[in-house]
Amino acid sequence: EARVVVAGGVENMSKVPYFLPDLRWGHRLGDVTLKDQLVIACPMTGKPRAVQAGEEAVEYGVTREEQDRWAFRSHQNYCKAKELGKFKDELMSVEVPQERGQPLVVAEDESPRSDTTMEKLAKLPTIYGSPTVTAGNSPGLSTGASALVLMSKREAQRLDKRPLATLMGWAMASGHPDRIASIPAESARIALEKAGSRIDDIDLIEVNEALAAVALVSTLIMAGGDKTRAEMIRAKTNVNGGAIAIGHPTGATGGRLIVTLIHELRRLRKAAGSNRPYYGLATLCGGIGEGEAVIVKVDG
Numbered sequence: 001e002a003r004v005v006v007a008g009g010v011e012n013m014s015k016v017p018y019f020l021p022d023l024r025w026g027h028r029l030g031d032v033t034l035k036d037q038l039v040i041a042c043p044m045t046g047k048p049r050a051v052q053a054g055e056e057a058v059e060y061g062v063t064r065e066e067q068d069r070w071a072f073r074s075h076q077n078y079c080k081a082k083e084l085g086k087f088k089d090e091l092m093s094v095e096v097p098q099e100r101g102q103p104l105v106v107a108e109d110e111s112p113r114s115d116t117t118m119e120k121l122a123k124l125p126t127i128y129g130s131p132t133v134t135a136g137n138s139p140g141l142s143t144g145a146s147a148l149v150l151m152s153k154r155e156a157q158r159l160d161k162r163p164l165a166t167l168m169g170w171a172m173a174s175g176h177p178d179r180i181a182s183i184p185a186e187s188a189r190i191a192l193e194k195a196g197s198r199i200d201d202i203d204l205i206e207v208n209e210a211l212a213a214v215a216l217v218s219t220l221i222m223a224g225g226d227k228t229r230a231e232m233i234r235a236k237t238n239v240n241g242g243a244i245a246i247g248h249p250t251g252a253t254g255g256r257l258i259v260t261l262i263h264e265l266r267r268l269r270k271a272a273g274s275n276r277p278y279y280g281l282a283t284l285c286g287g288i289g290e291g292e293a294v295i296v297k298v299d300g
Contacts, residue, residue: 003155008147011249013038015143038141039128044177044288050138050211054130056181057213060220064132067212068121071137071244074209078241079114086240086267090259111140111247137212142247146255165262165296168279169195177289181214184283185221187291191281195295199223199233201279202295204265206257208284209242218283240264250286257282258294265298 018034041048057067081087093107116136124134156163171190175183184207192198199222207215219237223230240260243253261280269278276299283293 003152005150008255009251010145011251012143013141042177048128050128050130050133052178053181053211053213054132057132060217062216067137070212072118074241074244075113075116078112078245081240109246112245139243139248142249144249144252146252148255165298168297169295171293173291175289179289180285181217183291184285185218187293188283191293191295202281203278204280205237206261206282209244
């Protein structure tokens, strides 16, 4: 196995192309239809992701209002964290050359809305025929990149590098393509089982807000369907906001979740003045009915 790995990804959603899938072998008569790849639909069922997540939300009793409230919380939590300078160690600025004058410096996230309200979110129509999902309780179009360095313990010692965190366990899960909102909970369950941990052992959780329904359904499942316990789990989930506020550039989100989780675990442990290890869980949906999860430990 590798001793040192750089893992990361990038996504530029503002430049996702339109496709002409039937044009390769020529087209003689009739209209030609462009397909927008940003209207993300499951290739196996034909359903838009927003419909799949909304239907699962209804199945689990998660209302449109709850999803709007989670979206509102995401923006509010992000803005509070930004005011406290919590993201300064996670972000690096990017210079964009201009034809004239100085380069444009992009140094902060553009998606968060400090002025959003529940009233504004409630006025938005649902999208793509979803029963609950709107543009407000979903992420916007985002461009971003993330990267992490993974190193074996022996190699870190040889290079005299002190890790920010230790990877304790990971898991992947697959299910029916419609299970977009619940599959992160399944991958989390497997990762916890492999690590010999329980959800109550976890100090902080990141559930990717591909849609508010995903975070709400998955945390409800983590709680065994107990709504009171689900609220306790949600209180330690996405405490600095999530993808609804920050954005969900799909190729970069996994790395971003882990980086955000590690930094907040380190702050939490330092603020508590604790010597015990702190544990974090990050999980997301991906692909077609797939989920991934990792568990990290911060003890230094």
